[in-house]
Amino acid sequence: MRSRCLAKKIVASVDRADDLQAFLRDLGRDHRKFGVLADHYGAVGASLLATFAHFSGDAWTPELEADWTGAYETIASVMIAGIPNSAMIGITT
Numbered sequence: 001m002r003s004r005c006l007a008k009k010i011v012a013s014v015d016r017a018d019d020l021q022a023f024l025r026d027l028g029r030d031h032r033k034f035g036v037l038a039d040h041y042g043a044v045g046a047s048l049l050a051t052f053a054h055f056s057g058d059a060w061t062p063e064l065e066a067d068w069t070g071a072y073e074t075i076a077s078v079m080i081a082g083i084p085n086s087a088m089i090g091i092t093t
């Protein structure tokens with residue numbers, strides 16, 4: 001059974017990139033049951049980053065934005081790769 005806690009899974013898999021990639025591909029494929037398609041990931045990523053920026057105030061720096069953008073794009077790209085017949089898309093902030 002797949003762990004429902006994503007953060008726990010990522011920390012546990014930090015030294016096992018293949019395991020984490022397989023988990024994220026399955027997660028992306030399984031998001032179809034929620035009606036989630038490849039071209040939804042950009043809008044969700046942009047909203048997530050805008051939320052972080054809003055609530056972080058002055059603590060939100062260009063470096064943090066770049067790091068979180070990279071992390072989201074990396075995770076989303078692997079999830080999207082798990083969707084049959086999918087194509088990669090980017091975040092537009």
Ligand code: HEM
Pocket residue numbers: 004005006027031034036040041044072075076079
């Ligand atoms: C990096 C991108 C994303 C990550 C890491 C992520 C992660 C997750 C995880 C771990 C779950 C729980 C899965 C389960 O219960 O089996 C979940 C559920 C869900 N996700 Fe995502 N997700 C992402 C993107 C999206 C996008 C783009 C959408 C829709 C636009 C979306 C909509 C949902 C919905 C509707 C659920 C079900 C929530 C519920 O059970 O009430 N997710 N997501």
